[in-house]
Amino acid sequence: MLTKARAGLNRVAPGDVARLPDDHLLVDIRPLHNRVADGEIPGAVPIERIVLEWRLDPAGEHRIDGFTEDTTVVVFCNEGYASSLAARDLQALGLAKATDLVDGFRGYRDAGLPVRAGGTQAVT
Structure with missing residues (x-):
């Protein structure tokens, strides 16, 4: 299932996050305790x-602001499986x-990229 899912993705390496389009949306799907x-x-x-689907459905009435169906959306979890x-x-x-994001948050952090203190409440 994972291999099939990834076959349709143009996955982003941790070092490429800074090169994403200005209008990208980076989405952290980790639970609060991990953040x-x-x-x-x-x-x-x-x-x-x-x-996630409820808030990012481009046609949904409960979607968050700031993105369209043409926006690059990069999702990450802890290790890059659930994402x-x-x-x-x-x-x-x-x-x-x-x-x-390839290797998820841990891969990003382990690459020495910027991380801030956690605790931001998730969009509900």
């Missing part, structure tokens, strides 16, 4: 996995540029 314990990627919007499946599901909603 508090490990920190957050600056500029990421926390949306817990359970409400691959989530990105696949977002593509099914019509977000053709949805993808995920």
